[in-house]
Amino acid sequence: MLNLLPGTPRPAAVEQGRMNLLSELNAAHRMRHPEEQELDARIANFELAGRMQLSATDALDINQETPATHRLYGLDQARTRPYGQRCLMARRLVERGVRFVQIFMAGQPWDTHNNTPPRRVTAANRLTCPSRAC
Numbered sequence: 001m002l003n004l005l006p007g008t009p010r011p012a013a014v015e016q017g018r019m020n021l022l023s024e025l026n027a028a029h030r031m032r033h034p035e036e037q038e039l040d041a042r043i044a045n046f047e048l049a050g051r052m053q054l055s056a057t058d059a060l061d062i063n064q065e066t067p068a069t070h071r072l073y074g075l076d077q078a079r080t081r082p083y084g085q086r087c088l089m090a091r092r093l094v095e096r097g098v099r100f101v102q103i104f105m106a107g108q109p110w111d112t113h114n115n116t117p118p119r120r121v122t123a124a125n126r127l128t129c130p131s132r133a134c
Contacts (some may be wrong), residue, residue, distance in 0.1 A: 059092045074093035074129035082106055 026043050033039060042050030060084060062070075073088045084103055092102040109123035 055096070059096050059098075060089050062088045062092070064066070080129045083087055083127045087130040 030036075030039055030043075057133045058064075062075075065088065069088070070076060075084045075088070077084075078101035081105070086105075090103050093101050105123065105127060109119065109126070112119045
């Protein structure tokens with residue numbers, strides 16, 4: 001996932017200051033527009049999205065997994081690594097309460113119009129080990 005963290009890390013006090021300012025601006029906006037009944041729900045949705053985005057850095061950091069888990073998901077093999085990484089990230093998301101996760105293989109290798117049997121075997125070989133771990 002791109003751009004989850006700033007290019008240059010900010011001190012915690014700066015981040016807290018930014019969040020406090022945002023809260024103050026939201027409160028001031030609420031005061032100026034009391035007729036907007038959906039405003040609180042909208043603000044809560046944006047805050048939830050922000051928290052989810054920030055927590056994604058931990059959920060998608062597969063380097064926290066053991067070497068044995070990396071092997072189980074096929075991360076030690078070039079052929080199975082891309083799909084294995086996706087499976088491992090999906091597992092980590094589900095462990096954190098994400099209710100729906102869909103995993104895709106790069107390039108849609110199942111959509112074949114010629115030379116189908118060998119291409120399907122190649123595609124199956126790319127996902128057998130990682131899928132077994134899931």
